[in-house]
Amino acid sequence: MDSDRNVDDIAASFGALSNPLRVRILLALTETRRADWDHEGMSYSDLRAAVAAEDGGRFNYHLDELRGQFVRGKDGHYWLTSAGSRVVDEIYAGTFSGSPGGISGPVGRSCPEDGKPLEATFEDGVLSVSCPEHGTVFDMWLRFGAGADRDLEELFAWANRRGLWYLESVSWDVCPHCAGQFGEATFRPAGGDDSTDTAGSVIVDMTCDSCAISFGIPAHQYALTRPPTIAFLHDHGIDYRSLAVEYGAAEWAHETTRTDSGVLVCFTVDGERLELELGQSLETQSYRRDSARA
Numbered sequence: 001m002d003s004d005r006n007v008d009d010i011a012a013s014f015g016a017l018s019n020p021l022r023v024r025i026l027l028a029l030t031e032t033r034r035a036d037w038d039h040e041g042m043s044y045s046d047l048r049a050a051v052a053a054e055d056g057g058r059f060n061y062h063l064d065e066l067r068g069q070f071v072r073g074k075d076g077h078y079w080l081t082s083a084g085s086r087v088v089d090e091i092y093a094g095t096f097s098g099s100p101g102g103i104s105g106p107v108g109r110s111c112p113e114d115g116k117p118l119e120a121t122f123e124d125g126v127l128s129v130s131c132p133e134h135g136t137v138f139d140m141w142l143r144f145g146a147g148a149d150r151d152l153e154e155l156f157a158w159a160n161r162r163g164l165w166y167l168e169s170v171s172w173d174v175c176p177h178c179a180g181q182f183g184e185a186t187f188r189p190a191g192g193d194d195s196t197d198t199a200g201s202v203i204v205d206m207t208c209d210s211c212a213i214s215f216g217i218p219a220h221q222y223a224l225t226r227p228p229t230i231a232f233l234h235d236h237g238i239d240y241r242s243l244a245v246e247y248g249a250a251e252w253a254h255e256t257t258r259t260d261s262g263v264l265v266c267f268t269v270d271g272e273r274l275e276l277e278l279g280q281s282l283e284t285q286s287y288r289r290d291s292a293r294a
C-alpha cells in the first residue's frame with residue numbers, strides 16, 4: 001500500500017508542522033479561505049501581526065519551513081495550499097487535541113430484526129449504533145470533536161446522511177476516505193455463503209485499492225440512491241434523504257436476489273413494487289415499477 005509513497009518526504013512534511021508558531025501561522029491563514037477573499041492571500045505584515053511574531057527573523061524562518069507543502073506565497077502575500085487547508089480542517093475538528101470524552105444513549109429507533117431499542121455511542125470520532133442482541137449494526141466515522149456541540153440525535157442524523165453520501169461516492173468508484181478507486185465488487189448473501197434465505201440481503205464488498213478501506217454494504221442500500229428509487233419513495237411520501245440507511249423503515253420492505261450480472265433489488269411500499277437491476281459495478285441496468293401486489 002505504501003510502496004508508491006515516499007515515506008521520508010511525508011515524515012519531513014510532518015516535521016515541518018512540529019512548532020507552535022507554524023501551527024499559529026496555518027490557523028491565521030484560515031482567513032484566506034473566506035468567500036470574500038480577494039484571491040491575493042494575506043499580506044506579510046497582516047500575517048506577522050496575526051501571530052504576534054515580534055522577532056522578524058524567527059517568523060521568516062518558520063514561514064519558510066511551511067512554504068511549498070503547506071503555504072504558498074507570491075508578491076508578499078500568503079495562502080494555504082490544499083495540504084495546509086486539510087491540516088487546518090483537522091485542527092478545527094479536534095483530531096489532534098485529545099479526547100473530548102464519549103457520549104451514549106438511545107436513538108429512538110429499534111432493531112429491524114427483533115424490535116429492541118438501539119443504542120448509539122459516539123467516541124473517538126466514530127458513531128456506533130448497536131442492538132443489545134445483535135451487537136454493532138452500523139458505524140460511521142464523523143469528526144473527532146463532533147460530540148462537543150451536537151447531541152446524539154444530531155450525530156445519528158448526520159451519520160445517516162453521511163452513509164448516503166458514502167453510497168454515492170462508492171458507487172461512483174471514488175473512495176470517500178482517500179478518493180482512490182475500488183477493485184471489483186463481490187457479492188455474497190448476508191447470512192453467509194450457505195444461507196438459503198432468498199428474501200434476505202445481498203452484501204456488496206468493495207475494497208479501496210489505495211487506502212485499503214473496505215465496505216460491506218447491503219445491495220439495496222446502493223439502490224436507494226438511484227433516481228427511480230428516489231422518485232418511487234417520494235411518490236409514497238418518503239424522503240430518501242431522511243432514511244436511516246441501515247434499518248430501512250417499517251412502512252416499506254425490500255428484498256434482494258443475485259442475478260448473473262449483479263443483483264435485483266425489489267422495494268415494496270403500499271402494495272406498489274419497484275424492481276431495480278444493478279450490474280457488476282453497481283450501475284443501474286434497468287428498473288420496472290408496477291402496482292401489482294407483491
Ligand SMILES: [Zn+2]
Pocket residue numbers: 111112113114115116131132133134
Ligand atoms: Zn437486534
Ligand SMILES: [Zn+2]
Pocket residue numbers: 175176177178179180208209210211212213
Ligand atoms: Zn481509499
